[in-house]
Each structure stands twice: as C-alpha cells, then as structure tokens.
Amino acid sequence: MKPQSETSDDAMTRSGIRLTPQRRYVYEALMEKRDHPTALEVFLRAKARMPSLSLATVYNCLDALTESGLIRQVNCDRASSRYCPNLIPHGHFFCKECGVVFDVPLNPSLATEWEVPQGTLVSHVEINLRGTCASCAQKPNTSTL
Amino acid sequence: MKPQSETSDDAMTRSGIRLTPQRRYVYEALMEKRDHPTALEVFLRAKARMPSLSLATVYNCLDALTESGLIRQVNCDRASSRYCPNLIPHGHFFCKECGVVFDVPLNPSLATEWEVPQGTLVSHVEINLRGTCASCAQKPNTSTL
DNA sequence: CTAGGTGCAAAAGGTTTGCGGTTAA
DNA sequence: TTAACCGCAAACCTTTTGCACCTAG
Numbered sequence: 136m137k138p139q140s141e142t143s144d145d146a147m148t149r150s151g152i153r154l155t156p157q158r159r160y161v162y163e164a165l166m167e168k169r170d171h172p173t174a175l176e177v178f179l180r181a182k183a184r185m186p187s188l189s190l191a192t193v194y195n196c197l198d199a200l201t202e203s204g205l206i207r208q209v210n211c212d213r214a215s216s217r218y219c220p221n222l223i224p225h226g227h228f229f230c231k232e233c234g235v236v237f238d239v240p241l242n243p244s245l246a247t248e249w250e251v252p253q254g255t256l257v258s259h260v261e262i263n264l265r266g267t268c269a270s271c272a273q274k275p276n277t278s279t280l
Numbered sequence: 281m282k283p284q285s286e287t288s289d290d291a292m293t294r295s296g297i298r299l300t301p302q303r304r305y306v307y308e309a310l311m312e313k314r315d316h317p318t319a320l321e322v323f324l325r326a327k328a329r330m331p332s333l334s335l336a337t338v339y340n341c342l343d344a345l346t347e348s349g350l351i352r353q354v355n356c357d358r359a360s361s362r363y364c365p366n367l368i369p370h371g372h373f374f375c376k377e378c379g380v381v382f383d384v385p386l387n388p389s390l391a392t393e394w395e396v397p398q399g400t401l402v403s404h405v406e407i408n409l410r411g412t413c414a415s416c417a418q419k420p421n422t423s424t425l
Numbered sequence: 426c427t428a429g430g431t432g433c434a435a436a437a438g439g440t441t442t443g444c445g446g447t448t449a450a
Numbered sequence: 451t452t453a454a455c456c457g458c459a460a461a462c463c464t465t466t467t468g469c470a471c472c473t474a475g
Contacts, residue, residue: 153474155430174464189432194465199430210355210408213440215464228396231403240395250385251373254414258376263355263406269399298449298454319439334457339440344455358465360439430473437466447456 143205150203160185161196162205162220171209171217171227171236211236211263226262232271239264288350295348305330306341307350307365316354316362316372316381356381356408371407377416384409 143162147154164180165172172180178193197218200206209217211229217236219227226239241262249257288307292299309325310317317325323338342363345351354362356374362381364372371384386407394402 153429155474157431187432191433191466192431195430208358210358211406213353213355213361216358226394228394228400228402237397242393242395249371249373249387249409251409252414254417255373256412256417257373257409258411259409261356261406261408261410263408264394264396264402264404265406266403267401269397272399272401300449300455302456332457336441336458337456340455426475427473428475431471433469435467437464439462439464441462442460444458445456447454448452449454450452 146205147200147203150205152199152203155196156185157181157188157192158196158199160188161193162200165200165206165218165220169221169238171219173212173215173217175215177218209236209263210261211265224260226264228264228266228268230268230271231265232267232274235268235270237268291350292345292348295350297344297348300341301330302326302333302337303341303344305333306338307345310351310363310365314366314383316364318357318360318362320360322363352404354381354408355406356410369405371409373409373411373413375413375416376410377412377419380413380415382413 143159143166144154147158147162152158160181161177164177167180174193174197175190177197178188178190181193182188197206197208201208201218204222205220207219207222209219209227211217211227212234219238221238224241226241227236228239229236239262249260251257288304288311289299292303292307297303305326306322309322312325319338319342320335322342323333323335326338327333342351342353342361346353346363349367350365352364352367354364354372356362356372357379364383366383369386371386372381373384374381384407394405396402
C-alpha cells in the first residue's frame with residue numbers, strides 16, 4: 136500500500152539514502168519539467184535555487200537517485216546521459232535532427248520476459264527509438280543543406 | 281532477391297559508400313568475432329592488419345558503415361559505443377559487473393508498431409537489458425566487497 | 426560522533442575537428 | 451579529375467576522481 140502522493144523526501148528516506156538539500160534540489164529540478172534533462176541542465180536548474188551547488192555533486196546525486204531507483208538514466212542520446220523521474224515502464228524517442236526526447240508508451244503486447252541464459256539477472260530494460268520527430272520531418276531536411 | 285552470401289564489398293558498393301581499404305578492414309574486424317567491440321577494440325584489431333590505420337579513421341568508418349546501415353551502433357554501455365554487424369533485429373544485454381555484452385533474441389510478441397505522434401519517423405529501435413550475467417551472479421558480489 | 430556527502434579543481438576518457446595530403450571512381 | 455577520404459594531433463565535452471571540509475542521522 137504505497138501512499139498516493141509520496142513526497143521526494145519520503146521516497147528518499149524509504150529508499151534508504153541520506154536526505155541532503157542537494158539531492159532534494161536535484162530531484163525537484165527533474166520533477167518540475169517532464170523533459171529529459173542532461174546532468175548539466177539539471178545542474179543549471181538546481182543551481183538557480185542553490186547557487187553553491189557544484190556539477191560534480193549533481194552527478195553524484197543523479198547516480199545516487201538512479202541507484203536507489205527514484206529516477207531513471209536514459210541513454211538514447213550518446214552525447215550525454217539524460218534523466219527521467221517517470222518510473223512507469225516506458226520507452227524514449229530521440230530525434231536525430233533536433234535532439235528532442237519524449238516518452239513512448241509501451242505496447243501492452245511487449246513481453247516482459249526475455250530469453251537470456253539461465254542465471255542471468257535482468258535488472259532493467261531500456262527501449263530507445265531513434266528517428267525524426269514530426270516537427271523536423273516536415274521541414275526541409277537539414278542534414279542535406 | 282538478395283544474394284545468399286554478399287561480401288562486405290558488395291554490401292558497401294550496394295549501399296553507395298566509397299569502398300576504401302580502411303572501411304574493409306574495419307568491417308572485417310567487426311565480422312571476425314561476434315562480440316561487440318568498442319571503436320578502440322575495432323581499431324586495435326584492424327591496425328594489426330593495416331598498421332597505418334588511425335583511430336580517427338576508424339571512427340569515421342564506423343560512422344559511415346552505421347549511416348549506410350551495414351552495421352549497428354550499440355549504446356548499452358555508456359562508457360563507449362559498441363558496434364554490431366548483426367542486422368537481424370535483436371536486443372543486447374550488458375553486465376554491470378564485468379561489462380560483457382551479448383545478443384538477446386526478441387520475443388516474437390514484441391510489437392513493431394510504436395505509439396508515437398503522427399508524422400514521427402522511427403528509423404531504429406534499440407533494446408538494451410542491463411543486469412548481472414550468470415557468471416558474475418554466482419560469484420560473491422564484487423560491488424559490496 | 427562519524428560515515429557519507431559536498432565543493433572544487435584537475436584529470437581522464439571517448440569522440441570530434443581542422444587541415445594538408447591521398448585516392449576511389 | 452575531383453569529391454570524398456585518410457592520418458595526425460589538438461581540441462572538445464562529458465564524466466570521474468582526490469582531497470579537505472561539512473553534515474545528516
């Protein structure tokens with residue numbers, strides 16, 4: 136019986152990680168917009184509210200939050216990791232033209248069992264789509280300009 | 281009517297990219313072992329046969345081959361891109377402990393249609409599993425030593 | 426009290442770029 | 451012949467690390 140609206144503090148406490156102001160700001164920076172910010176973007180957002188915050192700490196916080204399962208690291212963009220607070224299983228689309236990232240609902244027919252060698256422990260499945268977003272698709276192709 | 285055993289040369293010619301010795305060696309380095317080498321590993325393998333080869337060229341070749349659809353870039357490992365010449369749709373498992381990467385067959389129930397906004401062009405779907413491989417799972421957990 | 430977290434600055438590591446020379450087609 | 455490609459080395463950018471100080475529990 137998970138409470139309906141658990142605060143970030145509740146979540147961190149429950150997951151057993153130490154609750155620091157930095158982690159709160161990082162987590163809030165991620166929650167305040169449902170885009171998929173890079174570590175640097177999270178840093179800039181959080182630093183606006185906590186000027187003493189350092190980028191290395193943001194990396195540490197993002198790692199800690201990912202490790203404890205409160206957020207997800209998204210690897211659809213090779214240039215830099217992005218982070219997502221949406222814990223409901225879903226995929227991500229990445230536009231090769233403009234770099235936009237958005238959530239893609241998983242088709243219910245997507246099986247959750249995978250044919251892996253016996254003894255393999257699968258802790259996480261990541262589904263990344265790549266292509267051109269609708270907005271870029273109707274512009275003249277920038278890659279051939 | 282695709283020929284049953286197309287050579288790398290055939291494939292490159294057909295895909296319209298210029299056929300250079302460097303690209304041949306890079307492609308062969310990828311074909312010779314069905315592991316999932318990084319650019320550096322491809323470089324080392326190919327350089328053994330073509331000592332003048334440079335790492336930057338390997339990056340260029342891998343990009344060109346990926347772009348032309350002859351190989352796949354695999355992003356299951358954030359540390360570095362890996363490359364895969366297996367064009368049959370499949371996923372990848374990445375072991376967090378030892379870094380091994382292996383192919384995962386796709387469950388036939390996996391739908392190929394994705395709920396993306398109208399007009400979105402999906403050119404590629406990547407499925408990455410993360411966890412602990414069978415071999416690492418039966419060792420004492422190294423992350424808690 | 427103290428294990429764990431933070432800030433800083435420097436380093437590491439993968440990847441890209443600029444440029445002069447080379448080559449496949 | 452020439453647009454495309456190569457080799458080299460430097461630059462770039464994200465991420466990690468070492469260390470002194472600080473703080474949540």
